[in-house]
Amino acid sequence: MIRARGVRKSFGSAAVLDGIDLDVHGSEVVSILGSSGSGKSTLIRCMNGLEKLDAGSITIDDFDVSLPKDLAEARKRSATVFQLFNLYPHMTALQNVTLAPIQVLKRSRAEAEATARSLLDSVGLGARADAYPAQLSGGQRQRVGICRALAMNPRYLLLDEITSALDPEMTAEVLSILAQLAKTGTTMVFVTHEIEFARTISSRIVFLDKGQLVVDLPTEEFFAAEGGMARPRISQFLSKMRKD
Amino acid sequence: MRYTSFTSYDVVLLAQGLGVSLALFLTTTVIGLLLGTIWAVIRFYRVPVLSPLIAVLAELLKNSPVLVQLFLVFFGLPALLKINVTPVEAALITLSGNTAAFIYVIAVSAIESIGRDQIESARVFGLSRWQVLRHIIAPQAMAFAIGPLTGLLVNQLQVTSLISVIGVVDLTKIGNILNLRTLKPFIVWTIVGALYYATAKLVAFGGATLEKRLRAHSAWKGL
Numbered sequence A: 001m002i003r004a005r006g007v008r009k010s011f012g013s014a015a016v017l018d019g020i021d022l023d024v025h026g027s028e029v030v031s032i033l034g035s036s037g038s039g040k041s042t043l044i045r046c047m048n049g050l051e052k053l054d055a056g057s058i059t060i061d062d063f064d065v066s067l068p069k070d071l072a073e074a075r076k077r078s079a080t081v082f083q084l085f086n087l088y089p090h091m092t093a094l095q096n097v098t099l100a101p102i103q104v105l106k107r108s109r110a111e112a113e114a115t116a117r118s119l120l121d122s123v124g125l126g127a128r129a130d131a132y133p134a135q136l137s138g139g140q141r142q143r144v145g146i147c148r149a150l151a152m153n154p155r156y157l158l159l160d161e162i163t164s165a166l167d168p169e170m171t172a173e174v175l176s177i178l179a180q181l182a183k184t185g186t187t188m189v190f191v192t193h194e195i196e197f198a199r200t201i202s203s204r205i206v207f208l209d210k211g212q213l214v215v216d217l218p219t220e221e222f223f224a225a226e227g228g229m230a231r232p233r234i235s236q237f238l239s240k241m242r243k244d
Numbered sequence B: 001m002r003y004t005s006f007t008s009y010d011v012v013l014l015a016q017g018l019g020v021s022l023a024l025f026l027t028t029t030v031i032g033l034l035l036g037t038i039w040a041v042i043r044f045y046r047v048p049v050l051s052p053l054i055a056v057l058a059e060l061l062k063n064s065p066v067l068v069q070l071f072l073v074f075f076g077l078p079a080l081l082k083i084n085v086t087p088v089e090a091a092l093i094t095l096s097g098n099t100a101a102f103i104y105v106i107a108v109s110a111i112e113s114i115g116r117d118q119i120e121s122a123r124v125f126g127l128s129r130w131q132v133l134r135h136i137i138a139p140q141a142m143a144f145a146i147g148p149l150t151g152l153l154v155n156q157l158q159v160t161s162l163i164s165v166i167g168v169v170d171l172t173k174i175g176n177i178l179n180l181r182t183l184k185p186f187i188v189w190t191i192v193g194a195l196y197y198a199t200a201k202l203v204a205f206g207g208a209t210l211e212k213r214l215r216a217h218s219a220w221k222g223l
């Protein structure tokens, strides 16, 4: 499981994460909602070791991301999909997907390529395996990004607004893949503005406001009139999101 | 036959001079490439102490005349350290250092041209610093740097002619010798110039070919 305890992070004098406690258990899909600037990306970047915590701890299956010797193992168990894809532009889709399995997991090239091809196939990119990122549409790039993460066979997927750079059609392509993954029991931490979609796939919803986790509820309760919606801050946020 | 006429042996002399120039050029290019790249990597990882030291050294090397650097190494070092420095050694040291300084500048900007986001994603996927350098940074930096690098090397080839003043018998020195004997400066210096020209074109051609190959796989660059 992923366990965050008392996580604090500031940039300069601004406290971006202000004491976050969060547990994500196996097979859960936890969606993180919150307005822009509330600290969602920073929380994900703390989980995958891209930002150092100022205080508190994050462990992934008991591996502490703040300890250099644990971080490698924590990173093997979790994989990130990025908002702006962050693909390697000089490598084909296939090479993007096989790089880490070959270099980090020490898979043979043949084995890594076979896995990568079947992953690319499963997201409808079998024919584009040899294309470079610049030759792909945004939706296709993000599907490569998802395959790159899945190729590590991770226990946890960290997804940071992975559709916010995509148009509605491409967003639908990518979300349908996530829906399938959720069905197969992949554990996900899902930062998103796609409220309705989050509602359909999440087991829990947490709401981040100014660096604090103000709500952490099972999905149904979160959307119930007497649950999360009873809080002005959340109903405000949701009605604003639905309008956009 | 008059003492001032050209002989067939002059061709051998010219070839020898060209050989010396080329050997020095190639050796100092290889050393300069190694040093300059290592310096750039040290800077990329912000290695304490070394990193600012290298920045200062590169600044000094870039902003002072090569001829002065050559005199400093050839006359200054022996006086200071009570050691013997041959002309060829002085030429090797000076040209390598000078080339390294300019390659450092090119390599630094090539590395900086690579998006931080890709490096971050490679790290998140568990690649070590070395693996990131090898698989993400190096291939892209090379494709970026090859153009400016070719321009630099064409220039550094011409700079090698300076070493003739401390007595290295390179192509320019041979030109000098032939000029004094034949008293036909126009012909001698035209031939010497043409040889430098042809060599420079060869370097440029090699660079362009390599550039094509490095970017062959990069339809991504065009978009």
Ligand SMILES: Nc1ncnc2c1ncn2[C@@H]1O[C@H](COP(=O)(O)OP(=O)(O)O)[C@@H](O)[C@H]1O
Pocket (backbone or CB within 6 Å): A011, A016, A034, A035, A036, A037, A038, A039, A040, A041, A042, A043
């Ligand atoms: N590297 C950084 N340096 C300075 N400020 C940052 C940095 N990263 C994020 N911030 C600030 O932290 C706050 C939260 O950012 P972020 O975690 O990206 O929010 P969200 O993803 O919820 O939109 C913002 O005010 C942002 O400007």
Ligand SMILES: [Mg+2]
Pocket (backbone or CB within 6 Å): A040, A041, A042, A161
């Ligand atoms: Mg964000």
